[in-house]
Structures are given as structure tokens and as C-alpha cells.
Amino acid sequence: MHPKESAGLTVKKNEDFSEWYTQAVLKAGLADYAPVKGFIVLPPYGYAIWESIREILDKRFKESGHQNGFLPVLIPESLLSKEEDHFAGFTPEVFWVTKAGDKDIGERLALRPTSETLAYSIFAKWITSYRDLPLKINFWNTALRAEIKATKPFIRTSEFLWQEGHTVHATEEEAEKEVMTILDIYKDLIENYLAVPVVTGFKSDSEKFVGAKYTTSLEGLMSDGRGLQMGTSHHLGQNFSKPFDIKYLGKDTKEHFAWQTSWGVSWRLIGALIMVHGDDKGLVLPPKVAPIQVVIVPIHKDKDAEGVKEKAREIESDLKKAGIRTHMDGRDEYTSGWKFNEWEMKGVPLRINIGLRDIEKGQVEFVRRDTKEKIPCDRPKLVEAASSLLATIQENLLTRAKLFLNENNFRPSTYSEFKSIVEERGGFVVAGWCEKVECEKKIKDETGADIRVLPFDQRGKPAKCIYCGEEAKKAAIFARAY
Amino acid sequence: MHPKESAGLTVKKNEDFSEWYTQAVLKAGLADYAPVKGFIVLPPYGYAIWESIREILDKRFKESGHQNGFLPVLIPESLLSKEEDHFAGFTPEVFWVTKAGDKDIGERLALRPTSETLAYSIFAKWITSYRDLPLKINFWNTALRAEIKATKPFIRTSEFLWQEGHTVHATEEEAEKEVMTILDIYKDLIENYLAVPVVTGFKSDSEKFVGAKYTTSLEGLMSDGRGLQMGTSHHLGQNFSKPFDIKYLGKDTKEHFAWQTSWGVSWRLIGALIMVHGDDKGLVLPPKVAPIQVVIVPIHKDKDAEGVKEKAREIESDLKKAGIRTHMDGRDEYTSGWKFNEWEMKGVPLRINIGLRDIEKGQVEFVRRDTKEKIPCDRPKLVEAASSLLATIQENLLTRAKLFLNENNFRPSTYSEFKSIVEERGGFVVAGWCEKVECEKKIKDETGADIRVLPFDQRGKPAKCIYCGEEAKKAAIFARAY
Numbered sequence: 020m021h022p023k024e025s026a027g028l029t030v031k032k033n034e035d036f037s038e039w040y041t042q043a044v045l046k047a048g049l050a051d052y053a054p055v056k057g058f059i060v061l062p063p064y065g066y067a068i069w070e071s072i073r074e075i076l077d078k079r080f081k082e083s084g085h086q087n088g089f090l091p092v093l094i095p096e097s098l099l100s101k102e103e104d105h106f107a108g109f110t111p112e113v114f115w116v117t118k119a120g121d122k123d124i125g126e127r128l129a130l131r132p133t134s135e136t137l138a139y140s141i142f143a144k145w146i147t148s149y150r151d152l153p154l155k156i157n158f159w160n161t162a163l164r165a166e167i168k169a170t171k172p173f174i175r176t177s178e179f180l181w182q183e184g185h186t187v188h189a190t191e192e193e194a195e196k197e198v199m200t201i202l203d204i205y206k207d208l209i210e211n212y213l214a215v216p217v218v219t220g221f222k223s224d225s226e227k228f229v230g231a232k233y234t235t236s237l238e239g240l241m242s243d244g245r246g247l248q249m250g251t252s253h254h255l256g257q258n259f260s261k262p263f264d265i266k267y268l269g270k271d272t273k274e275h276f277a278w279q280t281s282w283g284v285s286w287r288l289i290g291a292l293i294m295v296h297g298d299d300k301g302l303v304l305p306p307k308v309a310p311i312q313v314v315i316v317p318i319h320k321d322k323d324a325e326g327v328k329e330k331a332r333e334i335e336s337d338l339k340k341a342g343i344r345t346h347m348d349g350r351d352e353y354t355s356g357w358k359f360n361e362w363e364m365k366g367v368p369l370r371i372n373i374g375l376r377d378i379e380k381g382q383v384e385f386v387r388r389d390t391k392e393k394i395p396c397d398r399p400k401l402v403e404a405a406s407s408l409l410a411t412i413q414e415n416l417l418t419r420a421k422l423f424l425n426e427n428n429f430r431p432s433t434y435s436e437f438k439s440i441v442e443e444r445g446g447f448v449v450a451g452w453c454e455k456v457e458c459e460k461k462i463k464d465e466t467g468a469d470i471r472v473l474p475f476d477q478r479g480k481p482a483k484c485i486y487c488g489e490e491a492k493k494a495a496i497f498a499r500a501y
Numbered sequence: 502m503h504p505k506e507s508a509g510l511t512v513k514k515n516e517d518f519s520e521w522y523t524q525a526v527l528k529a530g531l532a533d534y535a536p537v538k539g540f541i542v543l544p545p546y547g548y549a550i551w552e553s554i555r556e557i558l559d560k561r562f563k564e565s566g567h568q569n570g571f572l573p574v575l576i577p578e579s580l581l582s583k584e585e586d587h588f589a590g591f592t593p594e595v596f597w598v599t600k601a602g603d604k605d606i607g608e609r610l611a612l613r614p615t616s617e618t619l620a621y622s623i624f625a626k627w628i629t630s631y632r633d634l635p636l637k638i639n640f641w642n643t644a645l646r647a648e649i650k651a652t653k654p655f656i657r658t659s660e661f662l663w664q665e666g667h668t669v670h671a672t673e674e675e676a677e678k679e680v681m682t683i684l685d686i687y688k689d690l691i692e693n694y695l696a697v698p699v700v701t702g703f704k705s706d707s708e709k710f711v712g713a714k715y716t717t718s719l720e721g722l723m724s725d726g727r728g729l730q731m732g733t734s735h736h737l738g739q740n741f742s743k744p745f746d747i748k749y750l751g752k753d754t755k756e757h758f759a760w761q762t763s764w765g766v767s768w769r770l771i772g773a774l775i776m777v778h779g780d781d782k783g784l785v786l787p788p789k790v791a792p793i794q795v796v797i798v799p800i801h802k803d804k805d806a807e808g809v810k811e812k813a814r815e816i817e818s819d820l821k822k823a824g825i826r827t828h829m830d831g832r833d834e835y836t837s838g839w840k841f842n843e844w845e846m847k848g849v850p851l852r853i854n855i856g857l858r859d860i861e862k863g864q865v866e867f868v869r870r871d872t873k874e875k876i877p878c879d880r881p882k883l884v885e886a887a888s889s890l891l892a893t894i895q896e897n898l899l900t901r902a903k904l905f906l907n908e909n910n911f912r913p914s915t916y917s918e919f920k921s922i923v924e925e926r927g928g929f930v931v932a933g934w935c936e937k938v939e940c941e942k943k944i945k946d947e948t949g950a951d952i953r954v955l956p957f958d959q960r961g962k963p964a965k966c967i968y969c970g971e972e973a974k975k976a977a978i979f980a981r982a983y
Contacts, residue, residue, distance in 0.1 A: 051623060053573045054580055055610060060623050063568030063638060070569065086545030087552065091535045091660045092574065092612075092643065093596075098536055114575075115600040116612065119647035120593040128537060130574075130598065130612075141533060141542050150834060156545060161574065165601035178573045352632060 027360055031299045036243040040171070043293055047302045047365045050172040057170040057177035064365065067310035068289050069180055073159060075212055075308075076182065076284070079204045085155040085184060090137055092160070093128040098136045101262045105135065108229025112164040114177075130163040135230065135255075135281055138185045139263040146187060146277065148268045154187040155197070162285075173290030174247070174501050181285035187265060187277045191256070194278035198252045201282045202235050205250040208284075213292045214305040214416035215239050216424050217249055218447070218496060220474040225456060228281075232256030238472040238496065240424050241294040244445020246471040246498035249291055252282035295420050296389075302366025303388050305416050306409040313338055313405055314367045315347040318355045318374035330378050334371060334401060341402045343409070363388060368412045369405060389415055430481070437485050437497070441468045447498055451481030451491025458486040468497040509842055513781045518725040522653070525775055529784045529847045532654040539652040539659035546847065549792035550771050551662055555641060557694055557790075558664065558766070561686045567637040567666060574642070575610040576619045583618055583744045590711030591615070594646040596659075612645040617712065617737075617763055620667045621745040628669060628759065630750045636669040637679070644767075655772030656729070656983050663767035669747060669759045673738070676760035680734045683764045684717050687732040690766075695774045696787040696898035697721050698906050699731055700929070700978060702956040707938060710763075714738030720954040720978065722906050723776040726927020728953040728980035731773055734764035777902050778871075784848025785870050787898050788891040795820055795887055796849045797829040800837045800856035812860050816853060816883060823884045825891070845870060850894045851887060871897055912963070919967050919979070923950045929980055933963030933973025940968040950979040 028046060032039045044050050049065035052058075061069070077087070093116060100106040114130040117123060131137070142154060159182050166177045173179075184201060188194040202219055209215050217237040221227075227234035231253040239247045259265070260276040269275050296303040306312050315334055319327040328349050335347040346367075348358050355372075362370055370386040377383055383401060385394040389412050396404045427446030431437040440448050448468065452458065462485075463469045473493045480494035510528060514521045526532050531547035534540075543551070559569070575598060582588040596612040599605060613619070624636060645660045652658055666683060670676040684701060691697050699719040703709075709716035713735040721731045741747070742758040751757050778785040788794050797816055801809040810831050817829040828849075830840050837854075844852055852868040859865055865883060867876040871894050878886045909928030913919040922930050930950065934940065944967075945951045955975050962976035 051626070054577050054619070054622060055573065055575055058573040058575065060573065061571035062627070063570050066570045067568070069571070086549070088545050088548045089543035089551070089662060091537065091540040091542065092645070093537055093540065093660070095536050111602040113602060114598045114610075116596045117599045118597040118609075120595060127600075128596075137536070140536060144533070145544070150832070163574070178575070180571060350632070 027364060028299060028301055032242065032297065037171075039297075039299075040294060043297050043301050043364075044172045049289070049293070049302070055177075057166050059172050059176050064310055065289070068292075068304070068308050069286055071308040071310075072208065072212075072284075072288060073182070075208055076204065077159075079207070080157050080184070083200060083204070084153075085157050085186075088156045088158055090131070090134050090141075090158055090160070092131050092163075094131055094134070094137045095126050095128055097126060098140055099129050101136055101140075102230050102259055105230035105259075109133070109164070112166065114163050114165055131160070132164050133162055133281075133283075134158060134160075134183055135185065135259055136263070139259050139265060139279075142185070142187055143263050143265045146265055146267050149189055149270055152187060152189045152267055152277065153193065153197075155184070156186070157182055157184040171290070171501070173286050173293070179285045179287070181283050183283040184281060186280045187260075188279070189267065189269070189275070189277065191278045194254055194256075194280050197280045198235055198254050198282070201252045201280070202237065202250075205237055205252070205282075205284055209237060209239070209249055209288065209291075210417065212305065212307045213288060214413060214420060215249070215291050215295050216417065216421045218472055218474050220472040220476075220496075222251070223459060223470045223473060223495070225459060226470060228253045230255065230258050231281075232258060236472055238447075238498075239291050239295070240427060240447055240498070241291070241501070242297075242423070243294070244427060244498075246447065246496075246500035247287070247291050247294070248471070248500065249288060250282070250284035253280060255279040255281060295423075296416050297366070300360075301364030303416070304366035304368055306368045306413045309366065309368050310344065311346045311365075311367050312344045312409055313346075313369045313371060314362045315345065315371045315373065316355050316358050316362070317347070317349065318372055323375050324351070327373060327375060327378065331373050334373065334383065337402050338405055341406065343402075343405055369408055371401075371405075387412060389419075431485065434485055437462075438466050441466045441497070441499060445499060447471070447496045449479075449481075449494055449496055450485035451483050452493050452495040453484035453487055453489045454492040455484075455487070458484055462486055462497065466497075467499045469500065470495045471498050471500055472496050509846060510781060510783055514724065514779065519653075521779075521781075522776060525779050525783050525846075526654045531771070531775070531784070537659075539648050541654050541658050543662075546792055547771070550786070550790050551768055553790040553792075554690065554694075554766075554770060555664070557690055558686065559641075561689070562639050562666070565682055565686070566635075567639050567668075570638045570640055572613070572616050572619055572623075572640055572642070574613045574645075576613055576616070577608050577610055579608060580618045580622055581611050583622075584712050584741055587617065587712035587741075591646070594648065596645050596647055613642070614646045615644055615763075615765075616640060616642075616665055617667065617741055618745075621741050621747060621761070624667070624669055625745050625747045628747055628749050631671055631752055634669060634671045634749055634759065635675065635679075637666070638668070639664055639666040653772070653983070655768050655775070661767045661769070663765050665765040666763060668762045669742070670761070671749065671751070671757070671759065673760050676736055676738075676762050679762045680717055680736045680764070683734045683762070684719065684732075687719055687734070687764075687766055691719060691721070691731055691770065691773075692899065694787065694789045695770060696895060696902060697731070697773050697777050698899065698903045700954055700956050702954040702958075702978075704733070705941060705952045705955060705977070707941060708952060710735045712737065712740050713763075714740060718954055720929075720980075721773050721777070722909060722929055722980070723773070723983070724779075724905070725776070726909060726981075728929065728978075728982035729769070729773050729776070730953070730982065731770060732764070732766035735762060737761040737763060777905075778898050779848070782842075783846030785898070786848035786850060788850045788895045791848065791850050792826065793828045793847075793849050794826045794891055795828075795851045795853060796844045797827065797853045797855065798837050798840050798844070799829070799831065800854055805857050806833070809855060809857060809860065813855055816855065816865065819884050820887060823888065825884075825887060851890055853883075853887075869894060871901075913967065916967055919944075920948050923948045923979070923981060927981060929953070929978045931961075931963075931976055931978055932967035933965050934975050934977040935966035935969055935971045936974040937966075937969070940966055944968055944979065948979075949981045951982065952977045953980050953982055954978050
């Protein structure tokens with residue numbers, strides 16, 4: 020893929036974050052706009068990151084006893100409306116199919132905004148006895164929600180790639196455990212592969228999933244100081260099993276309504292890693308999910324081309340054999356300078372420069388994308404050094420992001436201080452909350468910051484509610500968010 | 502997954518093929534009906550077969566230089582209608598979105614019946630020069646076509662899982678080569694993994710893909726004598742590059758319209774392997790794509806349960822270590838007879854029975870699903886024997902299916918003989934064809950058989966057209982088909 024815009028980014032990350040983000044995504048060839056507003060297309064370079072995420076999660080899901088299934092994209096309105104809160108939450112953004120060919124269809128059909136209702140109408144048929152439990156199924160598909168707010172590639176689109184997991188359990192405790200198992204899998208993916216640190220905890224009741232008993236979530240902090248919800252894992256209680264009649268015959272020979280969970284992450288994760296790690300040159304991809312981990316650029320005059328390229332191909336082959344995703348850029352029609360810019364824009368974590376002088380010295384030159392540092396390396400140590408540098412880069416990205424998170428974690432003691440942080444700096448603002456909806460709502464109306472997460476770790480909870488001054492029941496993280 | 506219907510199949514394959522098929526699919530837990538007519542859901546056991554197919558193809562596609570991408574499911578009507586023949590072909594079965602939330606949307610949006618038009622409107626932006634070619638992208642998604650004919654799980658559904666590949670080339674020859682590369686990959690998958698023999702060749706002009714220059718296809722023969730199109734690979738010529746303005750600047754510094762291909766296979770392949778290999782007991786899955794390759798059933802009285810199960814678990818662990826997909830059925834609430842029936846219905850290729858007497862003799866008993874043959878085996882040779890039996894079963898399924906194809910391959914010398922074969926026996930009927938549309942159409946109207954494929958292998962082409970008696974230009978395979 021060779022996007023027509025091959026020039027570099029024209030804005031700096033800290034000057035116009037929104038425009039920087041759009042350029043970083045489009046110019047790197049991660050996504051492109053589709054003909055319908057709010058929809059995007061993924062060229063291979065962008066889709067490959069999703070494939071990495073999918074592979075990592077799929078393995079973890081299967082290891083923990085989940086299996087994949089398939090559900091159709093169309094849901095009859097009568098099913099979607101069976102759980103009232105759920106329907107009310109989604110209906111403003113549902114796409115409706117009303118015709119097939121020339122004919123009006125009878126009942127209109129929703130394009131899946133999420134599949135709880137469809138899945139559970141089927142699960143009710145599959146489950147009769149305790150022997151059928153637990154049932155733990157995941158679906159890799161897309162969800163469709165007509166977005167009215169400003170759309171942004173990966174972060175807010177009217178169709179998005181995601182996975183949605185749906186489980187059914189005999190007991191409330193087992194469902195609780197499942198919610199946390201999944202949250203742990205997500206946290207591991209996001210921190211240890213995408214190198215984005217997150218805070219985990221509960222959503223407040225106003226922000227929980229429509230129809231859930233409670234929602235747990237992982238909240239990340241973007242470079243512009245806004246929060247981004249990275250994934251959610253919901254305890255549905257019996258809120259769906261009752262309207263959908265998901266019952267099982269227990270060992271006690273009595274019928275019981277089952278307990279359920281649902282959970283998902285989407286390609287929004289790709290948006291997060293762009294926002295967190297990218298710089299003025301473009302993307303900086305974490306090695307573990309980078310489609311190309313090492314790019315080799317041969318540097319030569321015309322007359323030396325074949326010799327240098329041959330050495331470059333040898334290096335490519337050695338690295339590939341070691342399982343490193345490597346690309347040798349042997350194009351003659353571009354200068355090496357042009358290539359450097361392009362691969363930097365695309366965020367390839369490690370570059371190898373090799374020219375005639377390097378070959379004579381039996382060396383190559385590494386260039387780290389994250390620090391721009393140049394590191395000479397003896398040819399025989401190349402594979403080992405590349406592996407070790409990739410691990411170092413992966414680690415450094417997480418360390419940098421953690422540092423940023425810590426530096427942008429504030430504990431105001433007054434509401435006016437709270438407001439000035441939200442308005443002037445952004446970041447995660449930790450404050451006490453009395454658990455009253457009025458305070459939550461007023462803070463949101465007055466500052467634009469809502470409760471992103473009520474951290475599991477409640478150590479250091481402030482004594483008083485930042486808004487009303489009454490006793491704080493919870494420490495809450497407030498932020499403006501995407 | 503434990504479907505409520507656990508009793509065996511109630512019809513025989515050769516008595517009521519259609520009902521047999523439906524029962525085989527539903528009772529094995531491969532698919533279930535969705536709430537909207539014509540749509541199905543896949544429980545994990547069915548989806549796992551699609552995952553195998555996907556994995557096999559994905560690897561081959563990537564090895565041959567293809568990459569995956571993502572396209573949205575919604576296509577504006579104006580784009581879909583840009584290539585006239587194509588639009589006319591699909592429009593009767595298109596699902597239309599006309600509303601989002603409460604609002605009418607402007608231009609109505611089609612749910613992807615196939616993505617040529619959407620993909621090519623994007624490719625036109627991505628391609629400027631010969632350096633951007635070839636462009637070879639594959640999409641794993643679903644297509645939606647409102648089916649009016651009788652629907653059948655996997656074979657004809659209003660939404661189906663598939664892959665669609667789309668490539669762009671500088672020359673006609675390169676596109677031709679691509680068409681055949683893909684056809685070879687499909688043939689290898691279908692014959693060597695799904696164990697279904699196919700005949701490859703061209704579609705007649707009346708049967709080719711709407712908008713294609715020509716279509717190549719792979720045709721299989723089902724056990725009831727009907728043909729089934731297993732996959733297609735199309736040469737699109739410049740039929741789309743012209744309306745979609747896909748041009749590239751050549752090395753000659755002139756602009757040229759590009760040459761294109763598209764190709765796909767769907768979950769219909771799962772339907773084919775059920776039809777071809779299944780028997781009166783249910784499915785018979787080819788080992789290479791079976792979600793469970795070996796099932797172990799411990800046979801014991803209550804008092805011996807733990808000892809026997811422990812040995813069964815040892816066997817399970819040994820087989821898994823050898824990379825064999827194995828399941829130990831340790832459920833206490835079912836008899837071993839009940840388990841035998843269930844796993845036979847689910848088509849697991851190889852069963853291991855192990856009881857106290859086997860343990861004392863240091864043996865196990867294998868039971869082949871394809872031949873029902875029982876084979877004793879010394880415990881130390883178990884892993885090796887299981888691998889070798891699985892290979893034998895895989896081979897035997899293909900051999901049997903090839904035999905059936907040969908036995909049901911007819912060469913009538915008169916049209917009345919042709920008709921009686923089509924009407925009384927079914928099968929592939931090889932006949933000469935003058936290449937006139939009238940003859941093709943009359944045969945179809947009078948017998949229900951159409952030209953399934955014009956085989957690449959034209960050896961033994963009959964001299965005369967089976968219908969009009971004029972000189973035959975092609976040997977054609979006729980059949981009634983799904």
C-alpha cells in the first residue's frame with residue numbers, strides 16, 4: 020500500500036492533537052474514509068494490527084474455556100426491545116433495514132448494535148440443565164451504531180470491529196469471577212502488548228452498560244489529557260435471563276434463572292496506541308503488535324545497488340528465520356531519505372541501515388523509532404541484538420506511558436482547583452464522591468468531566484465529596500473523555 | 502454445547518436427503534436457526550470448522566502475497582449501481598437500510614451482497630502508479646443476500662460467512678494467472694482437507710459472475726446427485742476499472758486502466774462436506790478440519806470410574822501433546838452407549854473405548870467413524886496409531902467420494918438418454934455443447950439441469966451438441982444443482 024499522500028505530517032502532536040491524529044492514521048495507511056460518513060476502511064497495514072490483537076485475545080479466551088460462534092447481523096425489533104433499559108439505550112443509534120429488494124419486509128430489522136438480545140434468545144433454547152453450564156461464547160464481528168457526534172477513525176465510527184463475549188453461569192459468584200477473569204485478560208493485552216497503562220474499576224451507575232447489574236472497565240489516558248474507555252466487562256445479573264427465560268434445572272431438581280456476563284473490546288484499542296505512543300513524525304508502534312517489526316533500508320549508489328541489497332536480503336532472511344516480522348525496502352525509485360520518513364511515519368519500531376561502508380566494517384546500524392537513537396552492531400550479533408532492542412522498545416513505551424499517567428494524575432482539594440485542572444490541563448482527576456447522581460451530573464454539566472472509573476484500588480480515598488463536601492463514599496477518577 | 506434434541510437421526514440419508522441433511526446439521530450442533538427466516542447461528546462446534554477452513558486458506562493467501570483488510574458492510578446505492586450488469590444481478594436480493602434511529606437517512610444503503618463496488622471506489626484512490634501494483638487484498642466477512650428460494654443451513658442462507666479476494670494488476674496476463682493461482686488454492690483446500698473431489702473449469706456466459714469477463718469455478722457432486730458450486734474465481738477484465746476509474750501510470754509514462762480479479766468461498770463448503778461424507782448416524786468429519794479428532798469414552802461401572810477415567814485422561818494428555826485435537830468424555834450422567842451415539846452424530850473421526858479389561862491387557866480399542874471398524878491397539882503404540890488412523894480416514898473419505906463421482910459421471914449419446922439420467926439418477930452428465938445460449942436455456946427449462954462447468958480438461962469432448970446436434974464447441978458438465 021502506498022498512499023498518495025507521501026509527505027510527512029504537517030502538524031505537531033502538541034499543537035493540534037485532533038488534526039495530528041487524523042494525519043497520523045491516514046498517512047501511515049492504517050485507515051481510510053469509506054464513502055458513507057462515519058465509516059472507515061482498513062488497508063492491510065491497519066488490519067494487521069487488529070489481526071495481532073485478535074490472535075492474542077483469541078488464544079487467551081480459548082485457554083480460559085471460551086469458544087467462538089457466529090450470530091447474524093440482523094435482529095428483529097421485537098427481540099431488541101425485550102429488555103427495556105437496553106433498548107432505550109441503543110435505539111437512537113440503530114440502523115434499520117426496512118426493505119429487501121423491492122419489497123418492504125414485515126417487522127423491521129436492526130443492524131446489531133450489540134448482540135445480547137439475539138444471543139440470549141438462542142441461549143434459552145440451548146440451556147436446560149446445570150450440565151449445559153457454564154456456556155462461554157465469544158463472537159468476532161462488527162457492531163453498528165449510527166454516530167451523531169464527531170466521528171474519528173478507530174475511536175468513534177458507525178461500524179467497528181470488536182469481539183463480544185457472552186457467558187451464562189449457574190451462580191452469581193461464578194459470573195462475578197468471569198467478569199474479573201476477562202478484565203484481567205484485557206489488562207494484560209492492553210498493558211503488556213499495546214503498552215498502554217490503564218486504571219481498572221467500576222463504572223458509576225449512570226455510566227454502566229444499559230441492562231447490566233454493574234460494569235467494570237479499563238480506562239486509559241491519552242496524550243491530550245482526555246480519558247479513553249478501553250474495554251468493559253459487565254455483570255448482567257439476571258436482568259436478561261428473566262425476560263429471555265434462560266433457566267436451568269439445578270442439581271436440586273428445581274428451575275433457576277441463570278446469571279450472565281458480557282464483555283468486549285474494539286478497534287478503539289488501535290486508536291489508543293496511536294494517541295499514546297505517536298509523535299510528530301507519525302506512529303510509534305509497540306513491537307509486539309507492529310505488522311513490521313524491523314525494516315531494512317539498503318543505502319547505496321546505483322553501481323553498488325546489487326551488492327548492498329544482497330546483504331540486506333541476507334539480514335532479512337536471518338531475522339525472519341528468528342520469527343521477527345521483517346521487511347527489506349529494496350525499491351529503487353525512492354531515496355533512502357524518503358524511505359526513512361515513510362517508515363518512521365508508519366511507526367516501524369526498529370530500522371536497520373546498511374551501506375557499503377557498513378558491509379566493509381562487518382556492521383549494520385540500528386535506528387530506534389522511539390528514541391531515534393542510532394546503535395551500531397556487529398553483523399554476527401545482529402539477530403540477538405534486534406530481539407533485545409525490540410523488547411527494550413516495548414518496555415520503554417510502557418514506561419514512558421506510565422510516567423505520563425503518573426504525571427497527569429491529580430488530587431485537587433477544592434472544587435475550584437478541580438475545575439481549573441480539568442479545564443486547563445486535563446488528565447485523571449482523583450476526587451471523593453458521595454455517590455449521589457446529582458453531584459456526578461453537576462460536575463459533568465459544569466466541567467465536561469465525568470466519572471471515568473471508580474478504581475478497584477480505593478486506597479487514599481479523599482474524605483469528602485469534591486462537589487457537595489459531604490462524606491465521600493468512593494474515590495472516583497474524573498476526566499473529559501472521548 | 503448440548504442440544505436438547507439428543508436422540509439420533511430419524512430419517513435415512515437415501516430416503517429423504519433434504520430432511521436427513523437438516524437433522525444432521527441441527528442435531529450435531531453445527532448450526533441453529535436464527536429468529537429471522539433464512540438466517541442461521543453457529544454454535545462453537547459449527548464455527549470451529551469454519552475456523553479451520555479460515556486458517557488453512559489464510560495461510561495460503563498470505564504465502565502467495567495477499568493481505569487482509571476491512572470494508573464496512575454498508576454500500577451507498579449510487580456506488581452499487583455504478584457497474585450496470587452487476588447491479589442488475591444483485592438488486593433483487595439486496596437488504597436496504599433506510600433509517601438510523603428515528604431519522605430517514607438520505608441515500609439508502611445496501612448491506613454488502615459482495616464488495617466489488619465499494620472496494621474499487623477505494624482502490625481507485627490508492628493506486629496511481631505501476632509501483633502500487635499488484636494490489637492483492639482479501640476480506641473475511643459476511644455477505645447478505647435476501648434469499649427467496651428455499652433456504653438451507655450453510656447451502657443457502659440470507660447471510661453467510663465467506664472470504665472475498667480482490668486484486669488489481671498491471672496486465673491482463675497477470676490477472677489471468679491470479680485467477681488460476683486462487684483456483685489451485687481452493688482445489689487443494691477442498692480436495693485435500695475437506696476430502697471433496699471437484700471438477701474445475703469455466704462457467705458458461707449465462708452463469709458467470711455479473712460483471713466478470715469470465716468465471717472459473719469448482720464443482721462438487723453431492724450424494725443425492727445434485728451439483729454444488731464450491732467456489733469461484735473471476736477475471737473481471739477492465740469491466741470495473743473503467744467505471745471506477747482505476748488507472749495507473751505505467752513505466753511508459755502513460756495512463757492505463759488496470760486489470761482485476763475477485764474470488765470467494767463461503768461456509769457452503771461446510772454444507773458440502775456434510776452432504777458428501779455424512780451417513781445415517783449423522784456427520785462424518787474429515788480429520789483435518791474436525792474440531793475434535795479423537796474422542797475418548799471411558800467404560801466402567803460406578804466403582805471403577807476413577808481408575809478408568811484416570812487412564813483416559815492420560816491418553817487424552819498424550820494425544821494432545823502430539824497435537825491431536827482430543828476430548829475425554831468423562832460425564833457421569835450419560836451411559837457409554839448414549840455417548841457413542843452422540844459422538845457418532847457429531848462425526849468425530851476416531852473414538853477410543855477404554856475399560857477395565859483394556860487396562861488390564863494394556864490395550865485400548867479404536868473405532869473408526871467412517872467404516873465403524875474396531876481396531877485394538879497396544880497402549881504404547883497409541884499415539885502413533887491414532888495419527889496414522891486419522892490419515893487413513895482422511896484418505897478413505899476422499900477415495901470414497903472420488904469413487905462416487907466416477908460412478909455418477911455419465912456420457913449420454915442422445916438427448917432422451919440425457920433427460921432420463923438427469924430425471925432418474927442425477928449425477929454429472931457430460932455432453933457436447935454448441936455454445937449457443939438457446940440450447941443451454943432449453944436444456945435447463947426442459948430438464949432442470951444447467952451447465953455447471955465447462956471443464957478445463959476437454960479431452961473426450963463429444964462431437965455434437967446434445968441438444969441441437971450441431972458441432973460441439975465444448976464438453977460441458979450438466980446437472981441439477983443447489
